[in-house]
Amino acid sequence: MADLKGINLAMQTPFNDDGTINIKIYEELIDRYVDAGVHGLVLGAGTGQHPYLTEAECNNLYEIGAKRINGRCNVICQTSALNVDEVVRRSKHAEGIGADALMILPPYFEGPSHDDGIFAFYEEIDAAISVDIVGYNIPQATGISVSPDLLKRLIGLNNFNYIKDSAGDLTVHQEYLQITDGVLNGADPTTVYALMAGTKGVIWGGANFMPHQAVKLYDLVEEGQFAEALALWQCILPSMLFIWRNQYTPAVLRASQLRGFGTGNVRKPLARLSAEYDKELQRVLELLGR
Numbered sequence: 703m704a705d706l707k708g709i710n711l712a713m714q715t716p717f718n719d720d721g722t723i724n725i726k727i728y729e730e731l732i733d734r735y736v737d738a739g740v741h742g743l744v745l746g747a748g749t750g751q752h753p754y755l756t757e758a759e760c761n762n763l764y765e766i767g768a769k770r771i772n773g774r775c776n777v778i779c780q781t782s783a784l785n786v787d788e789v790v791r792r793s794k795h796a797e798g799i800g801a802d803a804l805m806i807l808p809p810y811f812e813g814p815s816h817d818d819g820i821f822a823f824y825e826e827i828d829a830a831i832s833v834d835i836v837g838y839n840i841p842q843a844t845g846i847s848v849s850p851d852l853l854k855r856l857i858g859l860n861n862f863n864y865i866k867d868s869a870g871d872l873t874v875h876q877e878y879l880q881i882t883d884g885v886l887n888g889a890d891p892t893t894v895y896a897l898m899a900g901t902k903g904v905i906w907g908g909a910n911f912m913p914h915q916a917v918k919l920y921d922l923v924e925e926g927q928f929a930e931a932l933a934l935w936q937c938i939l940p941s942m943l944f945i946w947r948n949q950y951t952p953a954v955l956r957a958s959q960l961r962g963f964g965t966g967n968v969r970k971p972l973a974r975l976s977a978e979y980d981k982e983l984q985r986v987l988e989l990l991g992r
Contacts, residue, residue: 703834704776706742706802706902707903710744710903710906711735711740711913712749712906713745713910714731714955714958715763715969716964718965719965728766732770733770736771738917742775742776742778743775745764745767745779745780746764746781747805747905749950752782754969760781764795764801778801778805779796779805780804780806781795781796781806782810784811784813786823786827789806793806793827797832801833802833803833803836804834804835805836805905806837807838807840808823808838810843810846817849820852824859828859828860835864836863836864836886837862838865838888839874840869842868850877853878864885865878865884865886868889870891875887875892887901887904887905888906890906890908891942897920897923904916910955910957911954911957913963915934915937918934937989940986940989941957941983941986941989945957949972951968952972952973956980957987960987
């Protein structure tokens with residue numbers, strides 16, 4: 703079982719103005735994030751615009767990324783798809799290039815929403831691979847909530863060892879923690895509180911534009927320096943609230959560009975922030991410092 707503690711940065715995919723992937727900047731970003739001290743990189747994350755990447759593009763990014771990371775931190779690859787056979791195919795590829803774990807959404811578009819159907823989905827994938835599965839609770843995007851009772855069943859599978867919880871409900875999050883220590887926070891505005899509650903790690907999109915602060919926050923909580931962690935959190939929180947309440951991925955990529963990480967470009971059908979929102983984003987980012 704991989705140890706996914708700490709800051710697992712849900713990495714952006716840098717695009718050129720024409721929507722093609724800039725591999726050079728992708729590799730440079732990997733080096734910069736690793737040098738900042740992140741514990742893992744999630745390739746093809748939602749923040750990396752996974753829904754708008756082809757399977758071939760994902761496979762290429764994962765191959766290049768795993769080679770570039772070269773064991774310096776954990777490699778988590780998203781292998782989500784609507785078709786189960788495609789999930790298995792993507793997962794086998796990611797396992798073959800050395801992924802430490804696979805992040806997989808439940809069947810999120812008109813698939814089974816009942817516990818038995820979701821369990822069967824993950825059960826079939828689990829039987830096909832031997833690397834850790836990170837399930838994904840993000841009901842605001844999928845319409846599917848992974849209940850604590852379902853989680854109890856899922857962790858009985860051989861490889862389902864983690865769940866990323868992006869719902870933002872700290873009550874459910876703490877219920878998860880009563881079931882397994884393999885809980886990863888994915889809701890940016892609750893990060894510090896989830897860590898204090900005992901969450902072993904996070905998968906964090908907002909860390910793209912503040913990797914050093916993210917690692918520092920984790921370290922402070924680990925060291926029991928809660929007052930210092932909360933003081934740092936007050937500098938981080940305004941930008942977390944902004945990205946969470948607005949267009950998440952465009953906001954994260956623009957914030958990253960403003961702070962010197964990546965191009966800021968999104969791939970269609972996503973669009974850049976309006977001038978009004980861009981101005982507000984710049985204001986809240988000033989609180990972060992450098």
